[in-house]
Amino acid sequence: MHGTETRKPLPGFVGGTLDRVDPIRSNARLLAQTFADPAARLLAMDGLEPVEADGHLVLEPLAADARVEDHVLLGIDPARRPIFARLIADLGPNMVPTPRSRAIAGLVPAEEVALYGTARSLVHWHGRHRFCSVCGAGTQPVKAGWSRKCDMCGSEHFPRTDPVVIMLAEHAGRVLVGRQHGWPQRRYSALAGFVEPGETIEEAVARELYEEAGVRVRDVRYVMSQPWPFPSSLMIACVAQTDDDALTLDQTEIEHAVWCDADGVRAAMAEEVDAPFLAPPPMAVAWHLLDHWLADVAGPNASA
Amino acid sequence: MHGTETRKPLPGFVGGTLDRVDPIRSNARLLAQTFADPAARLLAMDGLEPVEADGHLVLEPLAADARVEDHVLLGIDPARRPIFARLIADLGPNMVPTPRSRAIAGLVPAEEVALYGTARSLVHWHGRHRFCSVCGAGTQPVKAGWSRKCDMCGSEHFPRTDPVVIMLAEHAGRVLVGRQHGWPQRRYSALAGFVEPGETIEEAVARELYEEAGVRVRDVRYVMSQPWPFPSSLMIACVAQTDDDALTLDQTEIEHAVWCDADGVRAAMAEEVDAPFLAPPPMAVAWHLLDHWLADVAGPNASA
Numbered sequence: 001m002h003g004t005e006t007r008k009p010l011p012g013f014v015g016g017t018l019d020r021v022d023p024i025r026s027n028a029r030l031l032a033q034t035f036a037d038p039a040a041r042l043l044a045m046d047g048l049e050p051v052e053a054d055g056h057l058v059l060e061p062l063a064a065d066a067r068v069e070d071h072v073l074l075g076i077d078p079a080r081r082p083i084f085a086r087l088i089a090d091l092g093p094n095m096v097p098t099p100r101s102r103a104i105a106g107l108v109p110a111e112e113v114a115l116y117g118t119a120r121s122l123v124h125w126h127g128r129h130r131f132c133s134v135c136g137a138g139t140q141p142v143k144a145g146w147s148r149k150c151d152m153c154g155s156e157h158f159p160r161t162d163p164v165v166i167m168l169a170e171h172a173g174r175v176l177v178g179r180q181h182g183w184p185q186r187r188y189s190a191l192a193g194f195v196e197p198g199e200t201i202e203e204a205v206a207r208e209l210y211e212e213a214g215v216r217v218r219d220v221r222y223v224m225s226q227p228w229p230f231p232s233s234l235m236i237a238c239v240a241q242t243d244d245d246a247l248t249l250d251q252t253e254i255e256h257a258v259w260c261d262a263d264g265v266r267a268a269m270a271e272e273v274d275a276p277f278l279a280p281p282p283m284a285v286a287w288h289l290l291d292h293w294l295a296d297v298a299g300p301n302a303s304a
Numbered sequence: 305m306h307g308t309e310t311r312k313p314l315p316g317f318v319g320g321t322l323d324r325v326d327p328i329r330s331n332a333r334l335l336a337q338t339f340a341d342p343a344a345r346l347l348a349m350d351g352l353e354p355v356e357a358d359g360h361l362v363l364e365p366l367a368a369d370a371r372v373e374d375h376v377l378l379g380i381d382p383a384r385r386p387i388f389a390r391l392i393a394d395l396g397p398n399m400v401p402t403p404r405s406r407a408i409a410g411l412v413p414a415e416e417v418a419l420y421g422t423a424r425s426l427v428h429w430h431g432r433h434r435f436c437s438v439c440g441a442g443t444q445p446v447k448a449g450w451s452r453k454c455d456m457c458g459s460e461h462f463p464r465t466d467p468v469v470i471m472l473a474e475h476a477g478r479v480l481v482g483r484q485h486g487w488p489q490r491r492y493s494a495l496a497g498f499v500e501p502g503e504t505i506e507e508a509v510a511r512e513l514y515e516e517a518g519v520r521v522r523d524v525r526y527v528m529s530q531p532w533p534f535p536s537s538l539m540i541a542c543v544a545q546t547d548d549d550a551l552t553l554d555q556t557e558i559e560h561a562v563w564c565d566a567d568g569v570r571a572a573m574a575e576e577v578d579a580p581f582l583a584p585p586p587m588a589v590a591w592h593l594l595d596h597w598l599a600d601v602a603g604p605n606a607s608a
Contacts, residue, residue, distance in 0.1 A: 023554075133436070200529045
């Protein structure tokens with residue numbers, strides 16, 4: 001059902017292999033031991049961007065004067081190395097991802113892409129949460145960088161993960177794909193939007209498809225999920241059915257949307273020159289959602 | 305697959321019927337018109353607690369001196385009434401839910417429970433985000449209460465929704481149920497935990513079951529979801545398979561856990577006096593997860 005059960009490449013940022021060692025986070029003695037472990041490594045980052053060499057992320061020994069409180073413990077890797085990332089006091093212009101941060105998905109193994117994604121989300125979150133949202137005072141990282149605590153009121157704040165639904169509406173053997181303003185020419189993908197307070201995943205899928213495309217859906221089915229670290233989304237991919245293919249586009253959100261049949265989707269996934277659109281890259285969960293739909297409508301052999 | 309497709313009662317807070325009218329939120333003129341609509345109603349709340357009378361939530365006309373900027377627009381109900389909730393400047397001791405806030409699920413129709421849940425999450429979020437986490441300055445509600453903007457640095461902050469996995473591990477016709485410290489006597493339920501940055505839903509399920517119970521799982525299947533407004537979770541219910549039923553409990557998180565067969569689960573769901581445990585209430589998605597599992601193992605007629 002989900003990506004790790006297929007023979008396909010994984011969506012980007014999926015497939016982490018670190019043991020997140022939750023018990024160490026809250027135990028100062030164990031954390032100090034872990035930080036002092038000669039096997040411990042720092043995940044090199046250039047601001048929030050990845051640093052790659054020879055097909056791998058760069059891992060460095062911790063500096064002699066490094067302080068554990070300036071780091072987040074990402075976990076312990078299968079080679080028993082504790083892996084840390086360094087917090088950035090002021091994100092400054094680092095916040096906007098460069099093309100390099102997405103290209104990393106094609107340069108290093110899946111588990112390293114996942115490691116980078118986790119680090120990027122956490123370092124970004126710390127940089128944007130130096131002050132307490134409850135009282136405005138300063139906050140400090142605690143629990144090995146897995147939360148921050150207010151100096152003044154004592155409120156504890158946890159990293160955010162924002163659930164996003166990304167979905168295909170299906171009607172009579174065709175699926176709805178759309179494009180946002182400013183996307184690469186001919187690129188179409190699944191529609192998407194944040195889950196709001198007070199909604200189920202299924203209700204968010206129905207609301208977004210109606211808001212963005214005027215389509216009323218039923219029978220929402222979950223397909224798979226993906227962490228997306230720009231900055232901290234959890235992509236939840238679904239397929240839904242509709243009985244009416246009339247479109248009413250929200251032009252502020254969607255530049256254009258079309259219904260596309262399996263032949264068209266297959267041509268797009270195969271990057272054929274006369275395909276009806278340019279598919280999203282395999283690092284995006286939308287690629288896997290389209291692939292899942294092709295397999296579903298036409299049997300596994302017909303999928304990309 | 306999900307709750308709204310069955311004939312069962314819905315889990316609590318599921319089944320909202322408001323049109324969330326996203327286009328009105330960002331349009332000051334439309335928002336002012338909506339607030340001035342004589343049909344507009346305020347959802348009465350006692351702090352964060354619900355106010356019920358005669359089997360319904362109490363909806364009041366907006367006060368003559370009410371200001372739109374002190375309210376969140378929850379949406380427009382099927383009777384075409386705009387429904388607002390009033391923001392609370394200082395939550396104070398209001399933060400902790402009383403038994404009343406859960407009991408509401410048995411007192412008013414499902415769509416009203418969902419309305420209350422949405423309001424509670426949003427009012428709570430505003431009360432905890434009066435200051436900017438980026439720079440510490442004050443923030444003000446914008447977009448009809450669907451975000452806050454910093455007076456100083458201009459950062460925009462959105463309501464949080466925290467994805468939580470809640471799951472059954474399955475082994476040889478039995479499922480794993482556990483209890484936390486301080487729960488009602490004999491109450492057992494599905495294990496649960498927050499999805500962390502950099503994880504899929506499936507990876508979070510596997511990590512939590514290993515952390516809390518020492519169980520390694522495969523084949524994680526999504527079942528359904530539920531918003532849980534204490535304060536802002538999205539419960540994501542799953543079933544996973546394990547090949548080894550040996551348990552190693554994390555005693556800080558879990559007081560006790562046991563494998564239970566379908567007869568035991570059925571007796572618990574039927575509230576039989578000699579049932580092996582006390583099931584969670586039907587407002588909890590865990591009840592529906594157990595019910596789904598019973599239907600899955602024994603056919604629909606055998607389920608509660």
